[in-house]
Amino acid sequence: MKKIQKYIRSILLELAVYTALVVVYFFAVLHFLGEWLKHLFDGNKLVYAIVALLLIIGQGVGLEMITTKLLRAVRSRSE
Amino acid sequence: MDFLISGEHINPVWLVLVGFLVGVMGGFFGVGGSFLAGPALFAFGVPMNFVVGTDLAHIVGKSIVATKKHRALGNVDMKLASIMVIPTIMGAELGAQLIQYLKRVAHVDFVVGIGFIVVLVSITVFMAWESWKTLQMHRASDDKQKAAGRAPKKLKAGKDDSAFSHFTKRIQRMKIHPMVSLPTAGIAAISVWVIVVIAFIGGFFSGFLGGGAGYIRMPAMVYLLGVPTHVAVGTDLFEIMISASYGTFTHALKGNVDILLALVMHTGAAIGAQIGAIGTEFFHGARIRLAFVPLPLIGAGIIVYGLVTGHHH
Numbered sequence A: 001m002k003k004i005q006k007y008i009r010s011i012l013l014e015l016a017v018y019t020a021l022v023v024v025y026f027f028a029v030l031h032f033l034g035e036w037l038k039h040l041f042d043g044n045k046l047v048y049a050i051v052a053l054l055l056i057i058g059q060g061v062g063l064e065m066i067t068t069k070l071l072r073a074v075r076s077r078s079e
Numbered sequence B: 001m002d003f004l005i006s007g008e009h010i011n012p013v014w015l016v017l018v019g020f021l022v023g024v025m026g027g028f029f030g031v032g033g034s035f036l037a038g039p040a041l042f043a044f045g046v047p048m049n050f051v052v053g054t055d056l057a058h059i060v061g062k063s064i065v066a067t068k069k070h071r072a073l074g075n076v077d078m079k080l081a082s083i084m085v086i087p088t089i090m091g092a093e094l095g096a097q098l099i100q101y102l103k104r105v106a107h108v109d110f111v112v113g114i115g116f117i118v119v120l121v122s123i124t125v126f127m128a129w130e131s132w133k134t135l136q137m138h139r140a141s142d143d144k145q146k147a148a149g150r151a152p153k154k155l156k157a158g159k160d161d162s163a164f165s166h167f168t169k170r171i172q173r174m175k176i177h178p179m180v181s182l183p184t185a186g187i188a189a190i191s192v193w194v195i196v197v198i199a200f201i202g203g204f205f206s207g208f209l210g211g212g213a214g215y216i217r218m219p220a221m222v223y224l225l226g227v228p229t230h231v232a233v234g235t236d237l238f239e240i241m242i243s244a245s246y247g248t249f250t251h252a253l254k255g256n257v258d259i260l261l262a263l264v265m266h267t268g269a270a271i272g273a274q275i276g277a278i279g280t281e282f283f284h285g286a287r288i289r290l291a292f293v294p295l296p297l298i299g300a301g302i303i304v305y306g307l308v309t310g311h312h313h
Helices: A002-043 A045-078 B012-029 B034-043 B048-072 B078-105 B108-147 B165-173 B192-209 B214-225 B229-253 B259-282 B285-292 B294-309
Strands: B179-182 B187-191
Touching: A002 A045, A002 B259, A045 B048, A045 B229, A045 B259, B012 B034, B012 B048, B012 B259, B034 B048, B034 B108, B034 B214, B034 B294, B048 B078, B048 B108, B048 B192, B048 B229, B048 B259, B078 B108, B078 B179, B078 B192, B078 B229, B108 B192, B108 B214, B108 B294, B165 B187, B165 B214, B179 B192, B187 B192, B192 B214, B192 B229, B214 B229
Parallel strands: none
Antiparallel strands: B179 B187
């Protein structure tokens, strides 16, 4: 039971920090991608398909590293 | 926020929340979460061809995170996953081609919507029946233990069994060569053809309905191949990562992917997947499957709502 309580507490803390990071990412990066991606989509589907796949893989790997480090930092703090 | 490629205006907070929910489910149940993400995008007003392609794209990012987590926990059977890759991709291409055909004859929303509902309801009914039977089996065994004056055996997190195992054993006994052993999944011998057929069907639904089709592949690995639930979850996620990458590429070429929508949804999914994967450490296989039961029904409900009210257009 104690293990689950500790787990929930560390997750809530991780969520709070992660939300702040995501808000910054939204306004700094994603907000400006829209028009460029639309231009690619209309102009060249092959380039768009490659860019789309690279973007989502890049974001997947990047956010995985951030969330893992965040979870580790939060857990070591709460232990 | 305006999503110029699909031409929709959607509040990004909703997208992140949906992403978070499907991320938790993906990490916990080993499914891409398209049974919720797809219907949710449809309900936000996104046309069905974009729903299918965009959902696949967001799943690529998410499954990388969840697969890495499950691999670290020893839940990925790489031999099984590598046998499944080619037939999965072939199935995904066939599904994507069928979407293209339906786009041309203009019935895509209706046919894909009905297909979704039939598949989701069937899975719900079957999994509810099986996991309930398994838990009943445990209760009966506990009663016997009590009657004999012994303490009942507890359901252990990380352990697994199934009331459907007699059927699984019959499949494992089929001697259609070539046969293969899967030590990580604890299977002494099984026909490669059974694995190929399951992978192809999973791939087809992935290309046709979007997502990784884990809602088909994960139960099929457990009930037909006899893979323990925890290994099925991890291996399915690996498979989803490969098939969704291919699906994203082929659907993007066909103009069915709004990658910005996928990137926004994925920011929520990334953290959700971490939380879900850790959650599997606390539960027994039959309980994980029973908890999965109502989820496809929610997706089916959202699709019915969209089709009946025409809210999506």
